[in-house]
Structures are given as C-alpha cells and as structure tokens.
Amino acid sequence: MLFSSQPLKGLYVLYSILATLARLPIIISISLLPSLRPHPKWTFLQTLMNRLLQEFLYHSAKLRVKTPQNLDPGSWxxxxxxxxxxxxxxxxxxxxxxxxxKPTKIGAAWYGDMKSNGEIVLHFHGGGFVIGDARGDAKYAGELMAKYVAPRALLPDYRLASNPLGHFPAAIQDSVSAYEYLLSSGIPAHKIIISGDSAGASMAIALLRYISDENSLPAPKAALIWSPPAELGDVLENTRDMATDYLVDEFLNWSLDAYTDNGKHDMKQPYMTPLGNPFQSETPMWVHVGGVEKFCDTALRWVKEMREVEGNTVELCVEELGNHDLMYVGSVNGFKKEAEKAVKMARKFVDGI
Structure with a gap:
C-alpha cells in the first residue's frame, strides 16, 4: 500500500496527527451538544471516544500497521x-x-490465578484479525474475564493476518492449539469456557464448528460470543448506525483483504461467515451484541438460525446503547459500566448450565 512503507509512512503519520488535531474542536463541540450526538442518550465521553476511535482505525488502515509478535515473556x-x-x-x-x-508456536497471556483448579476462560481478542495483542490491547478483556467469569483466563496471541503467513486459516489453527494446550495441561473440557470478541468471536464460533465437524476434541462447557461479525461480505454495504459505530469501512476492507489473502478465500464459506451456515453444537452459547453497532442485524439473524438447530442452546443479550465490542474498548469509550454488567450476566448464564 502507498503509505505502508517509509518515507511516505512517516509523512502520513504526521499528517494524520495534524488532521485529527485540526478536527478536534469540531469533534468536541459535537460531543458537547446532545442534539448533535450520534445517539441522543450517549454521554459526552461516549461520543468523543467513538469519533476518535473512528479516526484511529481509519488511519491504521491507511498505514496497514504491523503488530510485532514474539514469544519473549518480558515483564510478564x-x-x-x-x-x-x-x-x-x-x-x-x-x-x-x-x-x-501450518500450526506453529504462539504466545499466550495468563490473567487471574493461573494455578487455580477452577474454571478457565480461553478468550480470543478482537482487532479485525490485523491488530491487537493479549498483553496490551486485550488487557481489559482479560482482567474482566478473570474477575467476573472465572478465576483465570488465558488469552492467546494468535497469528495476525497483517503479518506474513497470518491469513486464513492460521488463526483457527492457533485456536485449536490453545484449546488442546489447556486439555493437555490436565484441564477437563467441562471446566473450559470459550470466549471471543469481534474477530475473536469469529474464532470462537469457528472453533466450536471445528469441534462439531471433526469430532477430535471434546466440547467446552460454554461459549461467550461478543459482537460477532456474522456476515462479513454484506457488512461493507451496511450503513446502518454508521455514526454510532467506530468501525469504519477502510478498516473493514483492510481486515477482509488481509484475512482472505486479498480475496483468495471465499468469505461466504462457513468458517468465515456463520450467517447462513448454522451448525449443531453441544456447547451452550451466550451472545452479546451492541444495539447500535454495525454487526447487530446480522448477529441477531445468526442467533435465530442457531436457535433453530435442534439441540442448540443460544442466549442473546443486546446492550441497547452499545456499539461494537464493549469487551475490547469499553474501558476507553465510556461503556465500562455496560461492559462490567455484561460479563456478570455472562457468568450468570454459565452458572445456569
């Protein structure tokens, strides 16, 4: 891409900073006036951060930023x-x-009491398959899981499609590796809760499908699905609630290009697009969706499809004012209270199994 290498990359970074600073007074003014906010019930902080997240994702997509991945534990x-x-x-x-x-070594971050004998959450972070890491961006999700859902959580640093050989099906291979890692560590499947937000939700669904299709692994106790991208193709044409969601088309295009290896894989196939491809799963699922996010309509249709499959248990929770993936960004975009409420509800669902 034009701005993905120096010296144009450096010039674009400078431009993006200056352009955002120039627009900041307008963004703040809009955020201050309830009548101008994308949603009249949103707060100043929610409006401001939604717009800034749009800016961040837009410029990240233009730059095609790289997220370094290494196995060095460092301070962890x-x-x-x-x-x-x-x-x-x-x-x-x-x-x-x-x-x-091919399957390869990956890193993974522990949250909570890693030596606990209780249940564990295996959580796959979001980031459109192109950004995000278990020790940084996904820290909020890891902390929430270990505080409210189970005593411990493991977050894999699966391969990202923005890096060489990280496109489909690398991430799904890594999800199988992570699940098998827990099983081979002596943790029984009935103590494992699969979870994933956004792209990670897609991974969680794909892992459940793989377990169902291949019958080589036992089914986990439960699955928590946060803001699933149930239909990747049509979402690019869906302008519903555009102003209330920070997911901009430039970022979605980058995500799809990278994950499909520039269109070499059919995004309509079941392991990429759950909608229209329902399957039977032994694992009870709890699905959380923001009421004003881009993925809302397709996620609701997918839930309906899955509920119609005999033997499936799928519970739905819609956060009325929420936009995309509160599990990932709730701590910075003003939806912290809603995110914490959601994980408590998720725990209640698990308790009822």
Missing amino acids: KEKYVTITPGNLSLYTGILTSVPSI
Whole structure:
C-alpha cells in the first residue's frame, strides 16, 4: 500500500496527527451538544471516544500497521507462556486447506490465578484479525474475564493476518492449539469456557464448528460470543448506525483483504461467515451484541438460525446503547459500566448450565 512503507509512512503519520488535531474542536463541540450526538442518550465521553476511535482505525488502515509478535515473556515472566502445536492429527479438514499455513508456536497471556483448579476462560481478542495483542490491547478483556467469569483466563496471541503467513486459516489453527494446550495441561473440557470478541468471536464460533465437524476434541462447557461479525461480505454495504459505530469501512476492507489473502478465500464459506451456515453444537452459547453497532442485524439473524438447530442452546443479550465490542474498548469509550454488567450476566448464564 502507498503509505505502508517509509518515507511516505512517516509523512502520513504526521499528517494524520495534524488532521485529527485540526478536527478536534469540531469533534468536541459535537460531543458537547446532545442534539448533535450520534445517539441522543450517549454521554459526552461516549461520543468523543467513538469519533476518535473512528479516526484511529481509519488511519491504521491507511498505514496497514504491523503488530510485532514474539514469544519473549518480558515483564510478564511466568504469566506469558509458549503454546506448542498439538499432534498434527488434530489439524484436519479446513485447517489443511492452505499448504503454506501450518500450526506453529504462539504466545499466550495468563490473567487471574493461573494455578487455580477452577474454571478457565480461553478468550480470543478482537482487532479485525490485523491488530491487537493479549498483553496490551486485550488487557481489559482479560482482567474482566478473570474477575467476573472465572478465576483465570488465558488469552492467546494468535497469528495476525497483517503479518506474513497470518491469513486464513492460521488463526483457527492457533485456536485449536490453545484449546488442546489447556486439555493437555490436565484441564477437563467441562471446566473450559470459550470466549471471543469481534474477530475473536469469529474464532470462537469457528472453533466450536471445528469441534462439531471433526469430532477430535471434546466440547467446552460454554461459549461467550461478543459482537460477532456474522456476515462479513454484506457488512461493507451496511450503513446502518454508521455514526454510532467506530468501525469504519477502510478498516473493514483492510481486515477482509488481509484475512482472505486479498480475496483468495471465499468469505461466504462457513468458517468465515456463520450467517447462513448454522451448525449443531453441544456447547451452550451466550451472545452479546451492541444495539447500535454495525454487526447487530446480522448477529441477531445468526442467533435465530442457531436457535433453530435442534439441540442448540443460544442466549442473546443486546446492550441497547452499545456499539461494537464493549469487551475490547469499553474501558476507553465510556461503556465500562455496560461492559462490567455484561460479563456478570455472562457468568450468570454459565452458572445456569
């Protein structure tokens, strides 16, 4: 891309900072007046941060930023572990569809009491498959999971499509590796809660589908699905609630280009687009959606489809004023209270299983 390498990258970074600063007085003014806010019930902070997140994602997409991934624990010490792929017999079907994409070592961050004998959340972070990391951007999600859902949570640093050989099906391979890591560590499936937000929600759904399709792994106790991108293709044409969602088309285009390896993979296929491809799962699912996010309509349709499959248990929670992925950005965009309420409801769902 034009701005993805120097010297144009440096010039664009400078431009993006200056342009955002120039627009800031207008953004603040709009945020101060309830009548001008994208939603009249939003607060000043929610409006301001939604607009700034739009700016951030727009410029990140233009730059095609890279997120370095390494296995060095650094200050995390024993709380950052290396996951080695399981037996190759675990990776079959769709996971072998691209010969150049093979299971590999990944890192993973522990939150909470990693030595607890209680339940554990295996959470896949969001970021459109192109940004995000378990120790930084996803820290809020990890802390919420370990505080409200289970005594401990493991967040894998799965391969990102913005890096070489990180496109589909690399992330799904890594989800299988992470799940097998917990099982081989002696944690029974009935103590494991799968969770994922946004792109991570797509991974969680894909993992459940893979378990159902291949029958090589036991089903986890529950799955928590946060703001799932149920239909990737049509969302680019969906302008519903555009002003109330920070997901801009430039970022979605980058995400899809990277994850599909510039269109080499059909995004309508079941492991990318759950909508229209329902499946049976032994695992009870709890789905959280923002009422004014771009993915709302398609997520609701997917939930309806999944509920119609005999044997499925799918519970839905819609946060009326919420936009996309409160689990990932709730601490910075003014929806912290709503995010905490949601994880408490998720725990209540797990208790009822």
